[in-house]
Amino acid sequence: MRIKKILLIDDDPDARRIGAMSLRKLGGFEVLLASSGVEGLGLAELARPDVILLDIIMPELDGWTTLVRLKKIPSIMTIPVILVTGRHDPPHAYEYHDAGAIGLIAKPFDPLKLPATMLEILNEFQRTARSAPCAT
Secondary structure, X not given: OOOOEEEEEOOOHHHHHHHHHHHHHOOOOEEEEEOOHHHHHHHHHHHOOOEEEEEOOOOOOOHHHHHXXXXXXXXOOOOOEEEEEOOOOOOXXXXXXXXXXXXXXXOOOOOOOHHHHHHHHHHHXXXXXXXXXXXX
8 A cells, every 4th residue: 555645633723733744754645734623524535545544533523523523434434544642541552452443652752753653553454454354
C-alpha cells in the first residue's frame, strides 16, 4: 500500500498543527485536517485519504462514534484508521481492533517519530492481513 494522503482528525489545534507539520516535512505526505468528527466524516468521503489518524476524545462526536460511522460508509469503510489518544488509560488492543481501528498512537506523540510510528502500524496491519487464513 502506497501512502500519499492522510486525514488527521483532532479537535486540538496544536495537535493538528504539529501532526501535520511532522507528516508533511518528515513523511512527505499530503495532510488533510479536520477539527471534529463531523468535519472528518465529510472530508473522508470527499477526499478518500489513504489513512485516517483519529483522536478519541473530542466534543460533540467523539473518536469512537466517528470510527463506527466511518466503518458504515461503503466508499470509505476500508480506509485504515489509527486512533490517537491522550487518555491515561488507553483502550486495549481488542477494544480498538473490534471497533475497526488498526492501531493506536499515544499523545503527546513525538513529532520526529510520528510518520515512522504510523508506517510501522500500517506495515504490521498489512503483514497480519496477508498472513491471516482466508475463510472458505
